[in-house]
Amino acid sequence: MRCAVLGDPITHSLSPALHRAGYAAAGLTGWSYDAVRVPAGGVRGFVEALDATWRGLSVTAPLKREVLVLATEVTERARLAGAANTLVIGPEGRLADNTDLPGAVAAVRERYAGPVTSATVLGAGATAASTGLALVELGARSVTLLARSPERAAETAAVIAAHPSAPRVRVGSLALDPVVGEVVVSTVPAQAQTEDLVARCGAAAVVFEALYAPWPTPLSRSAADRALVGGLDLLVHQAALQFTMFTGLPAPLEQMRAAGEQALAERSAR
CATH class of the missing domain: 3.40.50.720 (NAD(P)-binding Rossmann-like Domain)
Incomplete structure (x- = not known):
């Protein structure tokens, strides 16, 4: 199954490190998670081109409000926030949620x-x-x-x-x-x-x-x-909620946090 974080800019995102660490800790060897640059106005084209191997998207600036209209179902908290940072993709449709809250x-x-x-x-x-x-x-x-x-x-x-x-x-x-x-x-x-x-x-x-x-x-x-x-702290907790929504499994929170801390430490050492 495939997942990704979308945004522009996106190279700075720690989400791949967190989610990949979660997959490794949970033994999900067939799962991948990437960072994809999608500029404002481009999220519809990206989402509508996805095939059945895709399970979930994390969404960051400037796409959090734009992605709402692509969902077949919107959670109450995403509706309340007027923005979504999560799109769960399945055969039944697309669920937009806001795990930032x-x-x-x-x-x-x-x-x-x-x-x-x-x-x-x-x-x-x-x-x-x-x-x-x-x-x-x-x-x-x-x-x-x-x-x-x-x-x-x-x-x-x-x-x-x-x-x-x-x-x-x-x-x-x-x-x-x-x-x-x-x-x-x-x-x-x-x-x-x-x-x-x-x-x-x-x-x-x-x-x-x-x-x-x-x-x-x-x-x-x-x-x-x-x-x-x-x-x-915010990134880890919202990512843990996304992890569970995408995979159906409890999130390995501490392993995801450790991966984020390591990624930040490596960046600061460059």
Whole structure:
């Protein structure tokens, strides 16, 4: 059976290392997992050309919203997020799901057992939407989105506000506004993490850095005395859910995590 991760760019992806390690640990010798560059607008052509040997796709930027329309069934969490990072392919059709949302919940709870009543998300793209929803699932009654262009954050704000628990969502300026709540999630590039922004994140009990490369980021370096959730944590937990959806088997989480850590270490040594 064949699986792959799609996106553009895609050469940086750790997903092949994680999934291949999972296949090896589970003894799935007939399974393969590759990284395929598919630019915006190209996912329909790619998916519709697949044959019966394909079982699943991981989907990353800029395709997470585009892939939804290709599914014959969409899970409630993918519908809620307005984006899918997973497409399960079978004879009965294509199932679109979003494992970023439960993966983010699991990643936070692995590092932090305290309350989440409010939180701030830096950025306003698809990852901001799914992690914002995860914060609501963890108990946040209010979520603040800080964006470089606040006027572009309306769609993400609407996605989070549509959660059945009806959280309050406020949009502010990444350059100016305060960071509030127990958790701060960064979905912005490392170069956008200015000294001032990092300082404004100093009161959060949990720093959730959605990036895994480059590592460490300015924000992650500031979290030495606080709970730190990294992009690899998120990647491993969402990939483990995908692994089970694709194969029907429990995910070998620790072997997948170890493969991700090794791949990152090899990159940093180059």
